[in-house]
Amino acid sequence: MADLDTRMNAVKEGIARLAALAAPEHQREAGELAEAMTRELDSAIAEAGAKETVHDTASPMPRGPRHEEIRCPVCSLRSFRFQKGTLRRSEDSNSGFEAFFHCLSCGHEAWHEAL
DSSP: OHHHHHHHHHHHHHHHHHHHHSOGGGHHHHHHHHHHHHHHHHHHHHHHHHTSOOOOTTSOOOSSOSOSEEOOTTTOSSOEEEOTTOOEEOSSSSSSEEEEEEETTTOOEEEEEOO
């Protein structure tokens, strides 16, 4: 969200500079257009903030990830296994859940998004 805010604010600053550069005979119209576009950007930023991915804490916990065995990010073998009972909620993942995985080949352990 911070990246989106930064980008939107840069666009708003660009609109203001563009309105300032308008020819004198079109300056009033350019100023009105800049104000309208700024209002539109402000409402888009507000909507994006309101629609930010908020995971419903009332939703039931899944039994486990869709794939209980995936490719290990360290050794590349398909032996990175989900450890039962380690599923938890996560604000940082798209699905809202993450699980603990352990590689049976190299021993690497990590939390991974539970898709």
